[in-house]
Every structure is written in C-alpha cells, then in structure tokens.
Amino acid sequence: MTNNQHQQVLDALQQRFGADLGSVSEPYGLLTVEIPATRILDVLDFLKNHEQLRLDFLTDLCAVHYPEDPGREIAVVYHLHSMVHNIRLRLKAFLPISNPEIASATKLYSAANWMERETYDFYGVLFTNHPDLRRILNMDSMDYFPLRKEYALEDETRNDKDDRFFGR
Amino acid sequence: MVKIGEKPEGVEGQGFFATSLDKVIGLARANSLWPLPFATSCCGIEFMATMGSNYDLARFGSERLSFSPRQADLLMVMGTIAKKMGPVLKQVYDQMAEPKWVLSVGACASSGGIFDTYSVLQGIDRIIPVDVYVPGCPPRPEQIIEGVMKIQELVKNESLRRRHSEEYKRMLESYNLT
Numbered sequence: 128m129t130n131n132q133h134q135q136v137l138d139a140l141q142q143r144f145g146a147d148l149g150s151v152s153e154p155y156g157l158l159t160v161e162i163p164a165t166r167i168l169d170v171l172d173f174l175k176n177h178e179q180l181r182l183d184f185l186t187d188l189c190a191v192h193y194p195e196d197p198g199r200e201i202a203v204v205y206h207l208h209s210m211v212h213n214i215r216l217r218l219k220a221f222l223p224i225s226n227p228e229i230a231s232a233t234k235l236y237s238a239a240n241w242m243e244r245e246t247y248d249f250y251g252v253l254f255t256n257h258p259d260l261r262r263i264l265n266m267d268s269m270d271y272f273p274l275r276k277e278y279a280l281e282d283e284t285r286n287d288k289d290d291r292f293f294g295r
Numbered sequence: 296m297v298k299i300g301e302k303p304e305g306v307e308g309q310g311f312f313a314t315s316l317d318k319v320i321g322l323a324r325a326n327s328l329w330p331l332p333f334a335t336s337c338c339g340i341e342f343m344a345t346m347g348s349n350y351d352l353a354r355f356g357s358e359r360l361s362f363s364p365r366q367a368d369l370l371m372v373m374g375t376i377a378k379k380m381g382p383v384l385k386q387v388y389d390q391m392a393e394p395k396w397v398l399s400v401g402a403c404a405s406s407g408g409i410f411d412t413y414s415v416l417q418g419i420d421r422i423i424p425v426d427v428y429v430p431g432c433p434p435r436p437e438q439i440i441e442g443v444m445k446i447q448e449l450v451k452n453e454s455l456r457r458r459h460s461e462e463y464k465r466m467l468e469s470y471n472l473t
Contacts, residue, residue, distance in 0.1 A: 265414060266379045273413045281411045288411070 132214050133158045139180060143173055149219075157217055164220040168230045174207060174216070175235055175252070182207040182216055185232065190241035190250040192224075194276045200224035203252055205232070222252065224275075231257035249274040302428050317455050324368070324394070325450040326356035328443070331367035333387060338401035338433040342373050350436040355443055364390040368424075373433075375403040376416045376449060382452030386421045387473060393458050396449065398442050399425045402432045424470060 134159060140148055149161030162170050174182040186206040193200055199221035208217045222229060231254035232239040243254040244263040251272035252262055262269065271278055300322050305314030330352075334342055337400035345352050346360070364387045374401055376384055388397065402408035405428045407417035421426060426449055429442035440466055467473060 240405075278413070280413065282407065282413055282415065282417050285407065285411060285417045287406070 132212070136180060136214060136216055137175055140170070140174075143168050145172065146267060150255045157215060159217040159219060162223070163231045164222050167203075167218075168235070169233065170218065171205070171207075171232055171235050174256060179212070179226045181209045181211040182214065184208040184210050185236040185238045185242070186215075188232070188239055190246045190252050190274075192250060192275050194224075196221075201227045201250060201252060201271075203229055203246065227251060228253045228255055230255050231260075233257055248272070251275065297317060318451075320455065321451040323414075325447040326394075328355075328357050328365050328369045328446065329359050329457075330357050330369040330371050330443075331360040331361050331364055331387070332374065333370060333372045333374075333384065335376065335380070336366075336403065338373035338404065338431075339409045341436055342371065342400065342404065345436040345439045352420065352440065352443065353363070355440070355442060356377065358373060364388070365392060367391055368395060370395065370397045371400060372404045372419050373400040375408065375410055376419055377414055378416050379414070381416050381422050381431045384419060385446075385472075394450075394453070396426045396446050397423060398402060398427050398429065398446055400428065400429045400439055401434055405430065408432060422470065423472070424466060 135154065137151065137160075140160060144162070144166065147163055147166055149163070151161075152159045174180055184207065186207070187204070189203065189204050190243045191202040193202060201220065201222040201224055203220045203232045205218040205220075207218065208214070220229060227250070229252060231243055233243065233254075233256075240258065241263060243252075243257055244260060247254065247257075247260055248262045248265050249272060261267070265273065273280075302312070303314050303322060305312055307313075328334035329342070332339070332342055334340075345348060346352075352358070357369070364370070364456075368393060370388055372384065388395070397419075399405045403410060403415070404419050407415050409432070412419070416422070427442050427445045429438050431438050434442075
C-alpha cells in the first residue's frame with residue numbers, strides 16, 4: 128500500500144470527522160488511527176460505504192489491556208481491508224475498564240459477531256446491541272476475563288511446580 | 296505367524312487343564328482389548344503410526360478400534376484436553392461399560408504438559424481415574440505400545456471381584472462417578 132493511499136484515507140477521515148480523530152501512526156507501515164469509542168459505528172459505516180475507500184472487509188477485531196493507562200485501559204482494535212482498492216487500515220478505540228462498552232459492529236459486518244464474542248470472552252468488552260453476546264471459546268462457567276493483566280496466565284490449581292524453575 | 300498366549304498357572308493332566316476363572320478371563324480380556332482413541336493433538340498422530348503397519352498394535356489383540364465408548368474396553372487419551380472438553384471426556388468415560396481401563400498418553404494428557412494455562416486441564420486424572428501413564432512429548436509408538444502392554448498386565452492380573460469392591464466404589468465416588 129502506498130503513502131498516497133494513506134493520505135487518501137486520512138484526508139477522507141479528516142474531512143468527515145475532523146477534530147474527533149485521535150493520534151495517527153504508521154507502525155510497520157500499517158496506518159493506525161485512534162477514534163473516540165462513541166463514534167465507532169459512524170466511522171465504520173463511513174469507511175465501508177465511501178466510494179474511493181470501500182473498506183468492506185473486517186479482517187480482525189480484538190482488544191488489548193493497558194492497565195497502567197487510567198481511563199483508557201481497554202483498547203478495542205479494528206483491522207479493515209478494502210477488497211476493491213487493496214487498502215488496509217487499523218482503528219483503535221479506548222475504553223475505561225470501569226465501563227468497557229462500545230457499539231457492536233454486527234450490523235455492518237456479520238464477521239464481527241464471533242470476533243466480538245471472543246473479545247468479550249477474553250477482555251469483558253461489552254458490545255451494545257450485539258445479538259448474542261456470550262462466551263465463545265472459554266467454558267461458560269468461567270467467572271473472569273482471562274486475558275486481563277491482573278489474572279495469572281498459569282493454571283492456579285497446579286502445585287507440582289517449583290517457582291524457582293519457572294520464573295515466578 | 297499366529298502366537299498363542301501363554302497359558303496361565305494351573306493343574307494339567309492327560310485330557311484336562313484346570314486353572315482359576317480369573318486367569319482365563321484375564322488372559323482373554325488382555326488379548327482382545329478394544330481401544331477407544333480419544334486423540335486431540337500430536338500424540339494422536341503418533342497413535343496413527345502405532346496402528347499402522349510398521350508398529351501395528353493389532354499384534355497385541357487391539358486390532359479393532361471402537362469409536363463407540365459403549366463397546367470399548369480401553370480409553371486412550373492422547374493429547375491436550377482443554378477444560379472445556381473435560382466434561383466431554385468424562386461423559387465418554389462414563390458411557391464405557393465395566394470393566395474399563397484408561398491409558399493417558401503424553402505429557403499433556405498426563406499433566407497438562409507445557410500448557411500450564413487457564414484453559415487447559417492439568418492432567419486428565421483430575422476428572423477420570425487413569426491406569427497407566429505414558430510420558431513423552433509426544434511419545435514414540437514404541438512407548439505407546441509399552442503402555443498398552445502395561446495395561447495388558449493389569450488386565451491379566453485383575454481380580455474378578457475388584458470392580459465390586461468398596462475400595463473401587465470409593466475411588467469412583469471421589470471422581471463423582473457412580
């Protein structure tokens with residue numbers, strides 16, 4: 128993807144959303160734009176239906192937990208791809224961990240259904256208006272969100288391991 | 296070449312042979328174990344080699360794999376068992392008819408292996424009783440055969456009363472099985 132296309136995407140977003148756009152970066156050449164969580168559906172809808180962009184494919188939807196960033200602990204990440212123009216774009220929306228709510232993208236992208244369930248399963252992000260927001264990979268009886276940093280990765284019930292040899 | 300099982304200890308004379316029923320039944324069972332392969336990952340691949348012509352588990356009377364737990368004698372658990380699959384494995388074990396044996400193949404089935412993580416069962420012996428553990432990651436087919444032969448030894452020497460004993464019932468109850 129060329130810088131030309133990056134500029135095209137940025138121009139279109141700036142023209143439509145202006146001051147609402149957050150920081151812009153290009154880690155490893157992938158254009159990344161931060162957007163306010165409240166505008167997520169507007170942004171996705173705009174990008175999907177834009178004549179010159181047509182970001183019509185949701186490659187991935189996931190979350191990241193940044194515990195040391197108060198008020199913006201949960202980042203919800205959207206990877207978009209244009210099958211028509213071969214443009215890729217990453218969107219990030221930050222949520223406070225006390226109220227990790229964001230609108231569901233299932234109306235725009237059917238693929239978002241399971242990805243949002245997975246994100247809920249591991250990070251507890253609540254996607255409002257999701258048709259069926261329940262755990263998808265972990266056991267239904269699990270009572271926490273395992274990829275949040277406050278929980279240990281290891282199985283807590285195991286007692287045959289000597290901490291000295293396992294870096295704990 | 297057909298190899299006939301060694302005859303058990305007994306009293307022999309012209310035209311008769313007397314021994315205990317335990318031993319005869321043990322001999323018959325040990326050489327006709329029907330395994331149910333519960334293969335979830337790489338240990339399952341080693342099991343395929345074990346059943347193939349190079350190693351050929353059929354030589355030990357386990358030619359006939361049973362894919363229904365109701366007709367199986369030996370549950371072979373090969374691979375990582377996620378916690379979510381735990382209840383499924385337990386149900387499969389529960390559906391097998393007595394007498395039944397369990398062989399835990401590989402590090403994952405035996406202890407969780409390298410997957411010391413929130414989603415993986417740290418050894419199947421947390422939900423079902425295991426008779427023989429085969430170490431390895433994954434174990435070679437020779438080791439799996441060794442495990443099956445150890446099971447055969449258990450089967451040959453098991454008392455017919457064992458599965459009716461109080462001890463056995465208590466053991467099942469400790470796993471919440473009846």
